[in-house]
Amino acid sequence: MFEILLIAILAIIVGTNDAANVFGSAVGSKMLKFNFAIIFFFIFIIIGALINAKYPSGVYQNLLNNYPLFSEVYLVLVPVILVTLISLKLKIPSSISQSIIFSLFGFALAKGFSFDNNLFFKLIYFWLATPIIAFILSIFFCYLIQFIISFFKFNVFQIDYQIRLSLIFFGCIAAFALGSNLTASIVGIYSPYLNLDINLFNNQVLINENKLYFFGSFLIGLGALIFSQRIVQSVGSQISAIKPVSALAILLTQIIILLSFSSDYLIQKINIILPFEIFAMPLSASHITFAGIIGVASFNKFREVQPTHTMKIIVSWFLIPCSVFILSYFISLTF
Amino acid sequence: MDSINNFLDNILNINNLFKKLLESYFKKNFDEVENITNQISDLESQCDKIRRDVERKIYQETLIPDMRGDVLGMLENLDKIPGQIQANAHSFNTEKPVIESELSKNFLQLCDYASECIALLIEGSRNFFIDKKVTIEKCLQVSKIESKADKVSTVLKKNIFSNEKNGLATKVHLRYFVEIMDEVANLSEDVADRLIISSSKN
Known part of the structure; x- marks a missing residue:
């Protein structure tokens, strides 16, 4: 029961925080109404979780050679929840997947479990690389969208209509991509315990893969529905003003990156082309969104970037994982 | 966009009608002047209605959120021009100033310059929704023509x-008519200046 409560808290926090990553730029740029956006988010996040979450979830299992006992998982989750709550309070977006993996690392070190360092460094490599890719892709998409607009010589009302439709359509795909990623981040840690009987209010409940991912994604949707309105409406405003074209460019960037690291089919296709191998992993949607916003801001020559808040977020990318690691290490040593 | 085009077409029609009005006035065809004044009034009312409809639609349907303030400002400023022309038409129709034949040529020239300012401004405004570079180009031309209108109005006053x-x-009565006709060109320049700023920032 306690474990379910922890997942629920984490999922609701993530829903509150991460709905902004998908529809925030569209709602923030006043192209979509919040209520309208959140319904799509709710539906597609669940579909995405049920179809693709199993792939990035596998990373948690592979990181530790000896996975913690079911009763010890809270030692990994509690530091993540604490640090995420603090970062939310400070209005800094954090990455749940990174926090959980650094917490697992702290836990493993404290308990003397062997940790797959090779996989861990690969994850860090991709976590550093994806914001850079997001930065470049968002600029590319800005140019591409501007080119299409000037090529077809649309007037502003036609552009407005096309972008509005695109934001809904791609927002749904982004929610689908985010569904697998976020759900994997939250409930992925429990994926090694599938087909487990859990006593829920004196009823035995068998947790299988689909139930786990549905449960996680449903709670993310619920968190978004209840708590995310303020964050969604203010997304980007603290970093840089977002215009509708920029919002679409950010969304396309998220879709490309998130799907490339969660869809098994896409990963196989990409690996044929790339000289190195990529694999399904939970990425930080917040970092990708942030890098996308900075990318579109650079397209506008950084005119509207708020440097203080931007620097605060970049520093937090290093501070948050370190804090989670230290907290997890000491909590695991103590209990 | 169709409504905005109708709004801009109406302003152009009012602009053309005023020139006709002035020509009829100098031919002392006062019935025609009254008739044209009424037509201008009708078109001006239509402009007000279209502007209100467009503004309401843009805000109700949250259209073009990033530039609706600029569009709203543009429409409201543009709407001052048909208002001024309508007032000028009524002044000619009711006050019937005595303009000597040697001055009428200058009055018509002033009207031509004001009319050219409006035509350029409308072209610039239409392009504000498609190509902002063209808007800036047309609006800069408005300033040049407005200077010519100022020179003609100074000569007229002298x-x-x-x-x-x-x-x-x-x-004093004739000077008043020079000023209200020159005011059309001045208003066009003011709207053009604001359009240049709006076009540059996006």
């Missing part, structure tokens, strides 16, 4: 006040 035959009341 001629009016240097004419010994007219009394002070007539001189």
Whole structure:
């Protein structure tokens, strides 16, 4: 029961925080109404979780050679929840997947479990690389969208209509991509315990893969529905003003990156082309969104970037994982 | 966009009608002047209605959120022009100033320049929704034509006040007509200046 409560808290926090990553730029740029956006988010996040979450979830299992006992998982989750709550309070977006993996690392070190360092460094490599890719892709998409607009010589009302439709359509795909990623981040840690009987209010409940991912994604949707309105409406405003074209460019960037690291089919296709191998992993949607916003801001020559808040977020990318690691290490040593 | 085009077409029609009005006035065809004044009034009312409808639609349907403030400002400023022309038409129709034949040529020239300013401004405004570079180009041309209108109005005023035959009341009356006609060109320049700023920032 306690474990379910922890997942629920984490999922609701993530829903509150991460709905902004998908529809925030569209709602923030006043192209979509919040209520309208959140319904799509709710539906597609669940579909995405049920179809693709199993792939990035596998990373948690592979990181530790000896996975913690079911009763010890809270030692990994509690530091993540604490640090995420603090970062939310400070209005800094954090990455749940990174926090959980650094917490697992702290836990493993404290308990003397062997940790797959090779996989861990690969994850860090991709976590550093994806914001850079997001930065470049968002600029590319800005140019591409501007080119299409000037090529077809649309007037502003036609552009407005096309972008509005695109934001809904791609927002749904982004929610689908985010569904697998976020759900994997939250409930992925429990994926090694599938087909487990859990006593829920004196009823035995068998947790299988689909139930786990549905449960996680449903709670993310619920968190978004209840708590995310303020964050969604203010997304980007603290970093840089977002215009509708920029919002679409950010969304396309998220879709490309998130799907490339969660869809098994896409990963196989990409690996044929790339000289190195990529694999399904939970990425930080917040970092990708942030890098996308900075990318579109650079397209506008950084005119509207708020440097203080931007620097605060970049520093937090290093501070948050370190804090989670230290907290997890000491909590695991103590209990 | 169709409504905005209708709004802009109406302003152009009002602009053309005023030139006709002035020509009829100098031919002393006062029935035609009254008829045209009424047509201008009708078109001006239509402009007000279209502007209100467009503004309401843009805000109700949250259209073009990033530039609706600029569009709203543009429509409201543009709407001042048909209002000014309508007032000028009514002034000619009711006050019937006595304009000597040697001044009428200058009055028509002033009207032509004001009319050219409006035509350029409307072209710029239409392009504000498609190609902002063209808007800036057209609006910069408005300033040049407005300067020409100013020069003609100065010459007109000099001629009016240097004419010994007219009394002070007539001189002041004629100066008033020069000023209200020049005001159309001035208003066009003001709207063009704001359009340049709006086009540059996006």
